[in-house]
Amino acid sequence: LGEVEAALDVVNGFRDRPAGTLRLNVPISASRLVLPKIVPGFLAAYPAIRLEVIAEENFVDLLVAGCDAGIRYDERLEQDMIAVPI
Known part of the structure; x- marks a missing residue:
């Protein structure tokens, strides 16, 4: 039981601190x-995030391309995506 609690403590330490590749x-x-x-403000707020930007003119399906998010103009939003104004 002590090992489980220790593991949960380690995992919970990441709960409020996003990390990884976006x-x-x-x-x-x-x-x-x-x-x-x-980007500068985002990376300052989340220093444990590594940002990988794929910039291209061709319209691609974000999920098929293995992307976590994308910037799209109104006419190019996939039907199953959620729009958040920036």
Whole structure:
């Protein structure tokens, strides 16, 4: 029981501190116009996050491409995606 509690303590230490790689797919224009305004603050707030940006003009399905999130313009939002204004 002590080992389980110790393991839970370790895991709970990460609960309020996001960590890992965030794969983001964006149009090239967003990589130039949007990301420079928001990425520095995001990385400062979440220093344990490694951001991987895939910038391309071709429209890709985020899930098929293995991405966690993406920036899309209104007309390019996949039907099963949730939009959050930035």
